[in-house]
Every structure is written in structure tokens, then in C-alpha cells.
Amino acid sequence: MTRFSRWLGLAALALVLVGCAHSPQQLNVTPSVTTTLSPVARQQPVVVTVRDTRSSPVLGTRGGLYPETSNLTINPQALNHIRQQVEGALRQLGFSVVPEGTPNANSLVVSLSELSYISPKDAVYVTQADIGATFSAEVRSLNERYNGRYSASAQHRFGYAPNQATNTRLVSEVMSDALSRIFRDPEIIRLLQQ
Secondary structure, eight states: OOOHHHHHHHHHHHHHHHHHOOOOOOOOOOOOOSSSOOOOOOOOEEEEEEOOSSOOOOEEEESSSGGGEEEEEOOTTTTHHHHHHHHHHHHHHHHHHOOOOOOOOEEEEEEEEEEEEOOSSSSOOOOOEEEEEEEEEEEEEESSSEEEEEEEEEEEESSSSSOHHHHHHHHHHHHHHHHHTTTHHHHHHHHHOO
């Protein structure tokens, strides 16, 4: 009986320690353009730029009693993936993606302007995560300029601290929703067709 009590005590202590401190995570996010796209353009040339304009690379923390040890960041390679998605969406729409400096080309600049992951900071167990993403898009045609902001968010509840794979999937889903909204904006398409 004493051995069982000792084992139970150690198990309880381990659970508390796991809930108190979490290690940092770098998420290999792979957001996708999920909107159905139909060809509407006639191979008009578009120069694409994708950048990260966030004020900090840290999305937030995984929470727990020591949030400063549990920062969340995304892999810098995410920008290359986002660029591939933007270029692929433009090609599906019927545009021709061209290098910078191409004469008479319109331009599309897509910026990751906000990415957040908010979890309770005063709780031992992570029970909730509020995830948000915002992309900004700027289109320049020969005669006009247009700016738009496209946001998405989700709230998730957990019975335990989510692992890296789960956080990667959840953040990717919210980023995909925000990124897809760019290509649902008819004004973006209209200006790129000029």
C-alpha cells in the first residue's frame, strides 16, 4: 500500500510539473489557399512579393505557470510556402506570375501582418487557445492602388497542453482561412486584370 501511495504521489507531481512548464515550439506551418478558383484572367502579368511585417516573431506562449519558457514561433520557411500558394492561386485564376522588373506588370504584395496564439497565463493546465491571423494585400496596377486586410480566428479548448503537431495544424488552418480571403476579394482580381 505504501509503495502504491508513493507511486501515485510521483505520478501526480509529474502531471503538475508538465502543466506548469512547457518547452518552446517552432511550428512548421503550411497554410493553403482553399478557395475554389476559376480562370478569369487572360495571362496578365503579375509580380508577387510576400513578406513578414509582424512586430515580433513570437505568436504567443503555450501558457502554464511559466509562459516565458513556452514561446511559439513559426519556421521562417513558411514565407516560401505562402509565396508558392499565392503564385499558384494567381495561375489558377489565369494570371502569369513574372519576375520583378517586368514591364507593364501589375504587382501583388502579400504581408503576414499579425499572427497570435493566446492561452491562459495564470492556469496550471492549458485549457484554451485563441488563434488569430491577418494578411495584408496591396495591389498596384498601372492606374490604381488597393489595400485590403484579411483576418481569421478560431478558439480551441483542450483537456491537456497541445503538442507541436496539433499547434502546427491549428495555426495552419487559421492562416489558410485568412490567406484564402485575399482571393475572395473581387477588387483584388479586378485590379490585377487591368
